[in-house]
Amino acid sequence: MLRNIILKTLRDRRRSLLFWGLGLVALAVIMVSFFPVIRDAPFISDYLESFPEEFLALFAGEVTDYTSPEGYLNGELFFLMYPLLMLIFSIGFGSGAIAGEEERGTLDLLLSNPLKRWHLVLDKFIAMLICTLLLTFVFWAALAAGGAIIDMGLNLARLAAVCFSGFLLAITFGSIALAVGCARGKHGLSIGVGGALGVYAYMLNALAPLIAWLKPFQVASPFYYYIDANPLKNGLDPVHAAILIGLTVIFLGIAIITFERRDLAV
Amino acid sequence: MTDNDFVIRTEGLTKLYGKQRGILDINLDIERGEVFGYLGPNGAGKTTTIRTLLHFIFPSRGRASILGLDIARKSLETRRRIGYLPGELEVYSNLTGAELLEFLSHLRGGVDWQYVQELAGRFDYDLSQRIKTLSHGNRQKVGLIQAFMNKPELLILDEPTIGLDPLMQQEFYRLIGEAKAEGRTVFLSSHIMPEVERVCDRVGIIREGRLIAVEDIDVLKERAIRRLEIHFAGSVSPEQFGNIAGVRDVQVQDNILTCTVAGEIDTLIKTAAQYHVVNLISHEPSMEEIFLAYYNQEDDRAA
Numbered sequence: 001m002l003r004n005i006i007l008k009t010l011r012d013r014r015r016s017l018l019f020w021g022l023g024l025v026a027l028a029v030i031m032v033s034f035f036p037v038i039r040d041a042p043f044i045s046d047y048l049e050s051f052p053e054e055f056l057a058l059f060a061g062e063v064t065d066y067t068s069p070e071g072y073l074n075g076e077l078f079f080l081m082y083p084l085l086m087l088i089f090s091i092g093f094g095s096g097a098i099a100g101e102e103e104r105g106t107l108d109l110l111l112s113n114p115l116k117r118w119h120l121v122l123d124k125f126i127a128m129l130i131c132t133l134l135l136t137f138v139f140w141a142a143l144a145a146g147g148a149i150i151d152m153g154l155n156l157a158r159l160a161a162v163c164f165s166g167f168l169l170a171i172t173f174g175s176i177a178l179a180v181g182c183a184r185g186k187h188g189l190s191i192g193v194g195g196a197l198g199v200y201a202y203m204l205n206a207l208a209p210l211i212a213w214l215k216p217f218q219v220a221s222p223f224y225y226y227i228d229a230n231p232l233k234n235g236l237d238p239v240h241a242a243i244l245i246g247l248t249v250i251f252l253g254i255a256i257i258t259f260e261r262r263d264l265a266v
Numbered sequence: 267m268t269d270n271d272f273v274i275r276t277e278g279l280t281k282l283y284g285k286q287r288g289i290l291d292i293n294l295d296i297e298r299g300e301v302f303g304y305l306g307p308n309g310a311g312k313t314t315t316i317r318t319l320l321h322f323i324f325p326s327r328g329r330a331s332i333l334g335l336d337i338a339r340k341s342l343e344t345r346r347r348i349g350y351l352p353g354e355l356e357v358y359s360n361l362t363g364a365e366l367l368e369f370l371s372h373l374r375g376g377v378d379w380q381y382v383q384e385l386a387g388r389f390d391y392d393l394s395q396r397i398k399t400l401s402h403g404n405r406q407k408v409g410l411i412q413a414f415m416n417k418p419e420l421l422i423l424d425e426p427t428i429g430l431d432p433l434m435q436q437e438f439y440r441l442i443g444e445a446k447a448e449g450r451t452v453f454l455s456s457h458i459m460p461e462v463e464r465v466c467d468r469v470g471i472i473r474e475g476r477l478i479a480v481e482d483i484d485v486l487k488e489r490a491i492r493r494l495e496i497h498f499a500g501s502v503s504p505e506q507f508g509n510i511a512g513v514r515d516v517q518v519q520d521n522i523l524t525c526t527v528a529g530e531i532d533t534l535i536k537t538a539a540q541y542h543v544v545n546l547i548s549h550e551p552s553m554e555e556i557f558l559a560y561y562n563q564e565d566d567r568a569a
Contacts, residue, residue, distance in 0.1 A: 002361075002365055002368050002369040002372060003372050004372060004373075005373075008369055012358075012360070104356055105352075105354060105356030106356050106357060106358060108317070108320075108322060108352045108356070109350075109352055109355070109356070109357060109370075109409075109412075110373075111320075111322065111345075112320055112345060112348070112350040112352070113345060113370065113373040113374055114342050114343075114345045114346035114373070114374065114375075115342075115345075115373055116342060263322070263323035263324060264317075264322040264323060266313070266317075266354070
């Protein structure tokens with residue numbers, strides 16, 4: 001596990017990955033095991049409709065067919081909980097990748113080796129992709145297994161589509177955090193910028209459908225490309241996925257260019 | 267002379283940090299097989315120079331080459347041939363020494379593991395210990411091992427003996443000697459004069475970001491100022507000692523003579539030997555005293 005930067009980074013994360021994985025499995029199992037209660041209580045839909053639309057929009061998106069498996073999972077997991085957790089993980093990863101090493105002082109020894117700076121950033125980015133994808137898979141598998149046990153009748157490919165869409169959203173924000181860390185070398189700043197942008201983007205996407213003047217700006221939010229095409233019902237929207245990938249590549253590029261051109265902090 | 271004649275060559279190398287002091291117009295020519303000491307107090311610009319050479323920070327003006335390769339354009343190739351010890355060493359302390367060295371060796375395309383074990387043995391360093399459990403001195407050892415383990419053509423060592431106990435310092439000096447014997451080059455920074463005297467062939471003195479002198483170590487020793495304290499059994503006259511060349515600031519109190527001596531102390535010792543000497547104490551010069559020695563003699567020459 002110490003053969004190269006990617007493996008070393010995965011090795012450093014192994015304990016964190018284990019606990020994140022366990023957490024996501026627990027979340028999936030609890031949410032799925034609660035579904036039969038909702039399914040067998042049709043009045044829940046009426047109850048939900050009694051809430052103000054704005055309130056629901058903020059936490060669960062446009063709630064329709066809440067008693068169907070897709071409607072339930074979208075409202076309870078995929079609108080807020082899942083992307084929130086994935087963003088926390090990827091922003092933490094992206095900000096620690098370069099700025100974390102720089103602040104701990106280990107970057108000098110690392111870069112005294114014959115190692116290009118862009119190569120280091122790319123390796124750290126790849127490690128972030130692998131770890132985030134691993135968590136995505138674990139979450140998908142837990143939902144699929146839980147769904148099978150209670151006979152939820154989920155389409156596993158569509159379930160994979162929404163999980164993967166969340167992965168793309170997570171690496172978009174992870175690469176924003178990476179870029180800030182590469183440009184400024186400040187761990188805290190990079191977590192702050194990544195986290196704040198994540199909250200703004202979420203709010204924009206959640207509230208835009210309700211506020212007329214905000215509506216045109218909804219397409220500026222990466223969350224829109226993650227969930228608006230409803231991948232759990234319709235599968236992955238290739239254009240939306242491509243936009244998230246494009247954003248990720250742009251921020252990776254910014255990370256590399258800024259890191260190549262600046263002085264390393266002591 | 268071209269870059270290829272020197273292992274390190276800097277021309278007008280300058281790094282400015284806003285109002286903070288950096289380094290100004292550093293010109294260095296370091297030859298193959300040399301052990302070069304870069305001497306100066308803390309904050310003088312030693313680490314800034316070294317981090318510029320490794321391309322961690324980029325010069326504001328001037329240029330530098332290492333092993334004939336431009337540091338900006340050929341940074342990767344130069345780093346392949348350098349062994350580096352950072353001034354404030356921080357390593358992955360969750361790893362054991364063996365794991366850290368294994369990781370670094372992969373980044374460098376492999377090392378002779380037997381030599382790693384030999385180095386660990388010589389430094390009495392336990393490779394199986396997690397680094398976070400080690401004392402500062404033991405961490406410094408793993409830093410030295412990684413710098414030496416590929417037998418690099420050039421060693422750049424920033425304050426290498428900090429935290430090492432005297433026995434390990436001796437071992438370090440032996441390693442420097444071996445590297446020199448094999449024709450490799452060593453550039454080490456230090457703020458301790460005796461250490462530089464002990465291992466270096468040439469010394470560059472840096473103060474407030476400027477290189478104020480580059481001298482052969484023998485010349486530096488001649489110029490070096492020592493503070494001596496001689497305890498006599500009976501009374502002595504200060505005048506007799508004050509007239510000796512190179513001796514200054516003579517004071518006698520309670521049969522104890524104190525003075526400073528520039529260069530040779532032979533005449534002083536022979537004069538003192540005419541009396542009954544009880545004790546003789548020599549104080550190593552501080553960096554400030556070395557600088558003063560330089561400035562005083564520059565003044566003498568001008569006058």
